[in-house]
Amino acid sequence: MAELTSTEAKPARAYVIHPELASGRTQRREPEHALAEAVALAEALPGIEIVGNEVARLRKPDPGRLFGKGKLAEIGERLKDAEVDLVLIDGAVTPVQQRNLEKDWGVKLLDRTGLILEIFADRARTREGVLQVELAALSYQRTRLVRAWTHLERQRGGLGFVGGPGETQIEADRRAIDEQMTRLRRQLERVVKTRTLHRAARAKVPYPIVALVGYTNAGKSTLFNRLTGAEVLAKDMLFATLDPTMRAIRLPDAKGGNSGRKIILSDTVGFISDLPTELVAAFRATLEEVLEADLILHVRDISHPETEEQAEDVAEILDSLGVDEDVALIEVWNKIDALSPETRAALRRTDERTQGVQAVSALTGEGLDDLVAAIDAHLAEVLDEPRETAIVTLPFSDGRRRAWLHDAGVVQREEAGDSGLTFHVLWTKRQQTGFEALGQDD
Structure with missing residues (x-):
């Protein structure tokens, strides 16, 4: 991955490109919205300044350079004029394409996976989170050794005077990475065992778990802070939360007092479309809190132009995690404060008529009393047993x-x-x- 440090005197000048195939589109998203998300991802990375962005439409990807000669030269001129240091490609780029593009344009280059890994590496705080990111990064780097080592010849084996040529440098580096990944997996096993013990301890406290899930930047952490009084990092930024955070809270009773049901509320990493496969595997343990939830709150940014597409992405990830279809789920339509008064009023009327939907603003607090009541009602229906x-x-x-x-x-x-x-x-x-x-x- 590119080495980006916030200690540099000036930020790296970055340019974001979303490649869009002219034919055979299977994406649910409009390219302009996909580009906007890519720019938001880039803005979440410290130490860079976004100096430009574009949708680059392609007939078909060139196997060696992704872009055809004409588009390659056209983009190259723009990068030169803008004095770009780093190009961020919102999509998959092969090691060969990355090496050739960096050489042709004279810049560093990150694809979508590399960019998300950089963000995760910057944000992870817990021991498990750091290890998960390191493991995912090594898995990613292992596939890209060709960038650095294809020009090297075979090293001599042994002491240099017996036997034939030894392993290539790329083989040596790949073996070193494999050994480091093995060490990280062992450390992760120990950390996960510790977390399993913590979960077992929580299981002895018979409070239901309510998990917040949703597309990244949907406002989960803001809602979590509102409900718990905690101070989890909550910014208008993708992946503001990476490590799971849990708090025990007591829901207010019917009279507004503090003698209501006690629950454990869990804030989780935000989901995103095309999440790198390395990270899906690496963060599966982090998302185990969702698998154990008695109630899931699916927080949606209802003001986003592609809120329906984002909801589909979240549903697909929950399904891939193996979340039981019988687990109760409330859709929390967040950020209604960003809508016009007419639209906001219409949504509030809709949530009154629709079971399992609550329209709220975590920022202003509008609708939160109704949400808390809905949480309590759902848990009563699902969990309450004869006493x-x-x-x-x-x-x-x-x-x-x-x-x-x-x-x-x-x-x-x-x-x-x-x-x-x-x-x-x-x-x-x-x-x-x-x-x-x-x-x-x-």
Whole structure:
């Protein structure tokens, strides 16, 4: 990948190109909207300045240079005039095409996969996130060694005086990358085991998990902050959130108090069309929180001109992750504040008539009370079980489980006896199981 550092005295001058085939289009998106998304991706990368962009229409891709001679020269002139340092191609570019384009234009070049990897590398914060990005980047680099090493001849094997030629430099580098990927996978296994233990610990706390999913920049983190009071990075920027963030919150009760249902809210990485296959595999573990969710909130930027296409992309990724179709889902039509008053009012009327849809503005708070009520209603329908009374006796020293009972809101009455505390509880089977699992650690 290109080496882009924010410590340079001045930002790299970047030019964004979206290649569009003139025939056989299978894309759902309009090329101009695809270009706009590519520019937004580029703007999310630190240390660069966007100096131009264009849709480059092609009859068919040239196997050696992607663009034909005429288009190649035409774009080259524009890059020269704009003093471009870096070209970002919104699509797949083969190693050979990348090498030739860099040579012809005298610039560094990143394709869509390389660009997204650069962004992820800049944003990952948790240990798992960093390892996932490094693994994905190595997988990507392994396929592109031809750029650097095709001109080198075979190295001599052994000590130089016995045997024939040894391995090529590209083979040596590929072997080094494979060894590093093996080390990273081992480290990831340890990290994932730790996270699995954390998940197991959370499972003992019988609170339902509500996962926020959606296309990147749909406003998930803003909504997460609104609902939890957290300060997760929330910017008008693609991939502002990379690492999963979870918070336990209590939904307000019917009277607006704080005695309502307690839930765990999870913010996840934003989805995007044509996500690099390296990253789909690498971040599958990160998205496991979605697989365990009791309720999914699909946050949509309803003001975006291609909100329907983005929703289809999210649905496809959820399906590829193996999300159960029976999991309850609410569509959250976010950013209604960006719409005209007439359109906004119409959407609010639609959500009143449509089950499983809530129109909101995470920025202004409009519609959030109705969303919270809908979350509670969905969870009540999906999770609420018959409650049974029971009597639990704990020694005075067991403050941990006593706190658990009160935190879960199941205590009807508490009495102190000679040998300990007696609790009269009203709980579900799920809560009873969680409490009993807590005692197994002792």
